[in-house]
Amino acid sequence: MRVLVWNEYRHEKEKPDVAEIYPDGIHGAIAGFLQSEQVEVKTATLDEEEHGLTEEILMKTDVLLWWGHVAHEEVHDEIVTRVHKRVLEGMGLIVLHSGHFSKIFKQLMGTTCDLKWRVADEKERLWVVDSSHPIVEGIGEYIELEKEEMYGEHFDIPTPDQLLFISWFEGGEVFRSGCTYQRGKGKIFYFRPGHETYPTYHNPQIQRVIKNAVEWVKPEVNNKSVYGKAEPLETISIKR
Structure with a gap:
């Protein structure tokens, strides 16, 4: 399986406290724990040519992970269209944290994807809603994070195909934190x-x-659909 981790890579270069946590960038940290004998992982960042998302690279990508925050508007529209096309063709997409406001996620959702937020070093509990789903395999009733940014409802997204996590924060807010969709x-x-x-x-x-x-999001192996003008099906006569 071929995985591509995409990241703006701005905070890590501009903020020493972020660089201390992620010296190789958020993309480097994620690529590090995903790499295995079964998974080939590469990374791409915003400031690379074509944001590191060329036609050739995307055609060789089974799963794309997306992290963005402060530079959503710098992503070229033609690249968004390119990624959108690949998702419809079957490429899996994982959108992380503030990537909810990325052009690609908003285009796929068809909504503003807006929400409430607060940076306040709050405890977060991500409660598992559907314990039977493969994405939560190996996770107990909840994941507890001692400090995180708060995201709160209303989250302006379409109703998820499946809701896997609901977060609770110390400030009292809740949030739909793990959502699945299928597009194409x-x-x-x-x-x-x-x-x-x-x-x-x-x-x-x-x-x-x-x-x-x-x-879970990796492409399924199936026959390619055929579109366009169709000829009448051959009729079968039945003798009585």
Whole structure:
């Protein structure tokens, strides 16, 4: 399986506290725990040519992970269209944390994807809603993070195909933190935690969810659909 981890890679270069947590970038941290004998992982960042998302690279990508925050508008529209096309063709997409406001996620959802937020070093509990789903395999009743950014409802997204996590925060808010969708042939998973100033992606349970999600959103092996003008089907005469 071929996985591509995409990241703006701005905070890590501009903020020493973020660089201390993620010296190789958030993309480097995620790529590090995903890499295995069965999974080939590469990374791409915003400032690379074509944002590292060329036609050739995307055609060789089974699963794309997306982390963005402060530079959503810098992503070129033609690249968004390119990624959108690949998702419809079957490429899996995992959107992480503030990637909810990325152009690609908003285009796929068809809504503003807006929400409430607060950075206040709050405890978060991500409660498992559907314990039978493969993405939550190996996770207990909940994941507890001592410090995270708060996201709160209303989250302006379409009703998820499946809701896997609901978060509770110390301030009292709740949030739909693990949502699955299908667009065309592509599976999509949105996973909320991952603010850049917290070591969330070093947490073994968060890593387990992302690993499970990569396996779940990967393309299915099936016959390619045929579109366009169709000739009448051959009729079969039945003798009596």
